[in-house]
Amino acid sequence: MGKLNSLWSRGTDFLGCKYAIMGGAMSWVSERNLVAALSNAGAFGVIACSAMTPALLEQEIIETRKLLRQAPSTKHQAPTFGVNLIIMHPQMDELIAVCKRQNVSHVVLAGGIPKDGWIKAIKAYGAKVLCFAPSAIIGRKLIRLGADALVIEGMEAGGHIGPVTTSVLAQEILPHMKDVPVFIAGGIGRGEAIAAYLEMGASGVQLGTRFVCASESIAHPKFKECFIRSQARDAVPSVQLDPDFPVIPVRAIANKATDAFTRCQKEVIEQYRSGALDKKAAQLKIEHFWAGALRKAVIDGDVEYGSVMAGQSVGMVSKIQPVSEILEELIGQAEEYIARRKSKTA
Numbered sequence: 001m002g003k004l005n006s007l008w009s010r011g012t013d014f015l016g017c018k019y020a021i022m023g024g025a026m027s028w029v030s031e032r033n034l035v036a037a038l039s040n041a042g043a044f045g046v047i048a049c050s051a052m053t054p055a056l057l058e059q060e061i062i063e064t065r066k067l068l069r070q071a072p073s074t075k076h077q078a079p080t081f082g083v084n085l086i087i088m089h090p091q092m093d094e095l096i097a098v099c100k101r102q103n104v105s106h107v108v109l110a111g112g113i114p115k116d117g118w119i120k121a122i123k124a125y126g127a128k129v130l131c132f133a134p135s136a137i138i139g140r141k142l143i144r145l146g147a148d149a150l151v152i153e154g155m156e157a158g159g160h161i162g163p164v165t166t167s168v169l170a171q172e173i174l175p176h177m178k179d180v181p182v183f184i185a186g187g188i189g190r191g192e193a194i195a196a197y198l199e200m201g202a203s204g205v206q207l208g209t210r211f212v213c214a215s216e217s218i219a220h221p222k223f224k225e226c227f228i229r230s231q232a233r234d235a236v237p238s239v240q241l242d243p244d245f246p247v248i249p250v251r252a253i254a255n256k257a258t259d260a261f262t263r264c265q266k267e268v269i270e271q272y273r274s275g276a277l278d279k280k281a282a283q284l285k286i287e288h289f290w291a292g293a294l295r296k297a298v299i300d301g302d303v304e305y306g307s308v309m310a311g312q313s314v315g316m317v318s319k320i321q322p323v324s325e326i327l328e329e330l331i332g333q334a335e336e337y338i339a340r341r342k343s344k345t346a
Ligand SMILES: Cc1cc2nc3c(=O)[nH]c(=O)nc-3n(C[C@H](O)[C@H](O)[C@H](O)COP(=O)(O)O)c2cc1C
Pocket: 023, 024, 025, 026, 027, 029, 048, 049, 050, 084, 086, 110, 111, 153, 156, 157, 158, 159, 160, 185, 186, 187, 188, 206, 207, 208, 209, 210, 308, 309, 310, 311, 312, 313
């Protein structure tokens, strides 16, 4: 672990854990069980607040803490975890107040550029703020606003995605962004990729897809089965039919809902063109199509009509295994890769 430890020491110091591997917050999946399992195993779990009410978030934080193992001695840090807030949530101030009351050490702000008041409020109670940077320019802006670390997430990732790949973002951002730790997300399924991004200057990584099939994940068995049988090419971004009706791209396993969404857009656009719907109503109908669809897949196990959000690394998910085993595999692969490179240069 020597070389790996030194490669990601900035990340481990920042997160306060053994491995600079964040379990990316996944709505419905990243709840107390998966988050505590990740943090107990030495990585960094992050609760997905998603659309939770402030009261539910507070409960989830309390329950997660109950599952955390205590530090074995004063020499060891007790495991910690973060909370992911999506900035479109209508009660951001209240959610931040919950994080403050519960003294959450790291808050990840997702979904766009946060208001500087929110960043200030989080930092004022002593927590660290992580923000998503889809480009170097926005990364610099976020640092000026006070972000303590950046996550750069490429379009290989599962869930809501931007237009640029992880490898291009890493090349554009890592050489120029030294002020704060940068974590790389999107498409990471093996340890070799972790080591390579660390060698490029990343302080750590964030993985989501790889942890969905953890034994500790509460995702429905059918959701997990769907991950295990899917290949990279099955995880596709949602398609937008008309430039007048924007669709936020989401990467998910193609299923019956994917086809139904295309049909829904066609019908709604025809209704708009014929005058049966005005533009706002048509856009709303398109946006509402996916409402509740992730829950339907993750919790109810409806993998045909729900949204099976998954990244391209889904092809590297082959079985259900404990978080600790997944981490061991990733770290083993990263170490082997570093050792091979070392012996080549020697
Ligand atoms: C099922 C699912 C749900 C997700 N939900 C969220 C979310 O609520 N908030 C967020 O910031 N990112 C969300 N993500 C993105 C992950 O946090 C993480 O950044 C991403 O999965 C990393 O890429 P990977 O899937 O290639 O490992 C989600 C991803 C998946 C697969």
